[in-house]
Amino acid sequence: MDTNLELKALKELIKNHKAHALLLRSTDKYFNEYVPQDQSPRAYISRFNGSVGDALITPEHAYLFVDGRYELQAQAQAPDFNIHVCKNNISIENSWLNFLSENLKPGSTLLYDPSTIDMALEEKLQHLCEPLHIKLVPEAKNLIHTIFKAPPLSSTIPEIWQVGPEITGLSTAEKLEKVAQKIKSQNVDAFLAVKLDDIAWLLNCRGNAFPFQQTFPSLACITPEAIILGLPSSYKLPKDLGANIKVVQEYELIQSLSNYKLRTVGLDPTESSKEHEIALRAMGIEIKSMGNPLALLKAIKNDQELLHMRSAFKKADHVIHKTQNLIHASYEADQPLSETEIDDIIRREFTNSKACELSFRPICAGAKNGAIIHYGTPNSEQKVKAGSLFLLDTGAYYQGGYATDLTRTFLLGPKNTLSTPWQKEMFTLVLKASIKGMSARFRRGFLGLQLDALVREPLWRAGLDYAHGTGHGVGINVHEFPPRIAPTSLSEILEHQVFSIEPGLYFENVGGVRIENLVTVVADPKLPQFLRVLPLTFCPFDERLIDDTMLDNFERDFLNYFQEQWLSDAPMPQLPPLRDRKF
């Protein structure tokens, strides 16, 4: 009953190659989170189109490793694969590493593609395979190419445009100066920047090459004096970026470094591919592992960025609020909608609000589909019944090129539709968790896993939890790390980072609730030893889903504040009220 012919062909090729397994990762060579569907051999061969999930294919079997949010989707889309769901905080990578160590026999050969594996992970793989006498062969690309050739990258005319200083706050020259300091302090001659949002941030440019992103294909070698930028031949940089930038062909970038007499180049082993390392070493350049010097500079937003991001978030708040109103009006008129119709409305409303692009594929999940954490396949056949919960998780880019991201769960149906006690309880629990995050005050030095615990606590108290992180940084990409607010995240939460707080509850075949807001962090105005969370999104909650008897006065105060900020015209919101000590 093998209906997947491409998979069958790949299995055949692995067998003919006398190999025993092939690692097929979801990433592309840019480690883009949103690899275009048509560019992804993993999506093509597995039929699973979720954003994250790695496959292992042997001559006999196929395995797909996904996390909790994709469990149901993977099962539905990839019936020819054994689905491994990573639970208990085990990463997808560790999951297939464990699987390999338990299932590959000594003497086996494993094929992999060094352009889709970072140095740190490749080292881990080597460490695992060596004592087990498993041979690692970097030739997977050729086999995959026999079956799958990606079409040209973008159907639109490739474009790169500049974002003005009123938004970015800092010029490229100013940013380069900060990066240069960090490069010098590491005693390297240059740093190889591979993350597309890092390069977009440094150059104050955006592009339209990839779906759901505003970045452009590139690779950059940053020295303290210059940026040597590799671009594909079809791309041109805007003029006058006000810094010393040398543009070369992307595929020639590493070779071109011979002109710069670089002895040592820093690479972040958790971000740079093994392929880059191999290419640099082949040039006789010494590699030094170091932390990405751009990461924290990019994560900490300056005042202009914050103001701009807030204005973009506000537009998105109104789009989502209006979409809800349109949906409610339709049900009021006794015209139920399908998920696809709601998907159409939100896309149209984003376009009407002058968004340039969505920041990810909208999640439009009615009733039981709300349990699929990253539901990506809206149903056009069925109308979602009045009285159902609807989970809408969407975001967009406006002129300025920072992503928005917001989730609201609301009740479908005319105004007087009553929520069930279960709906109300689940929603209110998630709301309480959200408020914990959005109103938090904590000591400087607080870590992601500590804020994560504060947010989950009201759910744990009820014996509930969610199988995903609590929050992620937001910037040029909708998922930007650091910070990461998750059970194992040791990343420190710093002033002016922007991130999501998105607790949820999911019940398979029943439904789901998620509430996602974006926030930043500021110094407590009265108590400088403390930091405070400052909410940046205020799209109203569906009051029919709030059980007031489950709230305490502090939470009621917060909801009043939230409504006030929604109605406020101020460019930046105020801090939520805290019931400070009386005496």
Place this chain on the structure above:
Amino acid sequence: MDTNLELKALKELIKNHKAHALLLRSTDKYFNEYVPQDQSPRAYISRFNGSVGDALITPEHAYLFVDGRYELQAQAQAPDFNIHVCKNNISIENSWLNFLSENLKPGSTLLYDPSTIDMALEEKLQHLCEPLHIKLVPEAKNLIHTIFKAPPLSSTIPEIWQVGPEITGLSTAEKLEKVAQKIKSQNVDAFLAVKLDDIAWLLNCRGNAFPFQQTFPSLACITPEAIILGLPSSYKLPKDLGANIKVVQEYELIQSLSNYKLRTVGLDPTESSKEHEIALRAMGIEIKSMGNPLALLKAIKNDQELLHMRSAFKKADHVIHKTQNLIHASYEADQPLSETEIDDIIRREFTNSKACELSFRPICAGAKNGAIIHYGTPNSEQKVKAGSLFLLDTGAYYQGGYATDLTRTFLLGPKNTLSTPWQKEMFTLVLKASIKGMSARFRRGFLGLQLDALVREPLWRAGLDYAHGTGHGVGINVHEFPPRIAPTSLSEILEHQVFSIEPGLYFENVGGVRIENLVTVVADPKLPQFLRVLPLTFCPFDERLIDDTMLDNFERDFLNYFQEQWLSDAPMPQLPPLRDRKF
């Protein structure tokens, strides 16, 4: 105005020795937390008698490094020393390391005692001093000896006695088997156990050598088959411990290892002194750094241990409750008490309850002295006024040899004494934080710094915090690590660990509140993916200090539960109520 003649003499000796500084640590060679006053050169020379604090002495100056809890006490007791208070989670050790690097000139000589510095810290010191061209000379002991000679260890007859299997749950042979597995898995021939409570745990023995401890001076080399135990000549082991134990003179232990053909011995570099390392190497034995294989075995209490500890905690609960009643009766009769008189009552009541020994020097702090976190010098001159807060932090050992530890803060005065609004608010805030900890449910894998954040959150919300950890393990010693519940603690919280939850608030020259309870952790009976905190102490709170309007229903439920458990005769308490989901 140098009134401290011993300090003056030591400065002179350092100068004559052509050295530039001498490190004088608070630990003894056993790294005992409670070094007997009369055994501590640091206490003798500085006059500061707090349990933790290291000194640096130069020919001209003297510096004392303490943490927040000892700030005021150090200032009062050691006027000839510059007091450095370690704040912002910087340890005492890092504090003097920083000080050294900033103040010692290249070419300087620093004297230290290798028996009072662990290998890891010594390595850190070496790493710091080498590039700065500071010479490290391990001869501090001789200089100190010129000024200070410790009297014989104990005034009582040295004794070691056995604790029965109905308390320990496991025989020494069974424990050795578990330790042996861990030793073998590290590919070493033996482990050198240096912590006295580890040795007491393994041998199921207790002793009376040290104040506030039930351990005995010893050093043990554990092989998978035998325990080679070094004891001072005046000590004898009880017979028939049911395992292969070879007793030698403590000072000869390392030399005696030549009889055992040990090639490699494991040491925990964070616990073993540099002196042990030097001695082992001198014997031609290879050293392997490893984690202490006894630590986690000892931290996770078995059912018998838990039952016994609970029974000891219950006795202490009643002692402290009765002490409060006696104090109240005295104020009722218009006879105010001094701190010393209250100290006398608590000591007498512990003796009446058949306690063998206190587990630490009681903290009897009235009114503003409550702000001194580990107040150790009760005032006999002044009666504490009615209407004052009193902070009583005490513990003891009963037959069985596990420590108890409890803190109550209560109002002094006749029954009808009214608390001030400030007292009530501070107490209720600390109570709310305590309840957070004592009622917590969390995912397996939860870390100390996450529970720490949950407990502090109600205080942070009010803009308040405390400058000490939230909790410490409790066992044979009153402070046992792991677990550690503190802002930087990555130690995982595991089933059947026993630890304290002790939030507090301190206001210099005004007063302090601390509430300390002991708890354990059990699997959630209904939801095995969760762990739950199970309180083990139930000494009632002073109701005059509770502001009911600040509590939510959950907290009220908890206080009712707490009172029920206080009145219950069950050998083990029940779990606190959680308002589980309704639907």
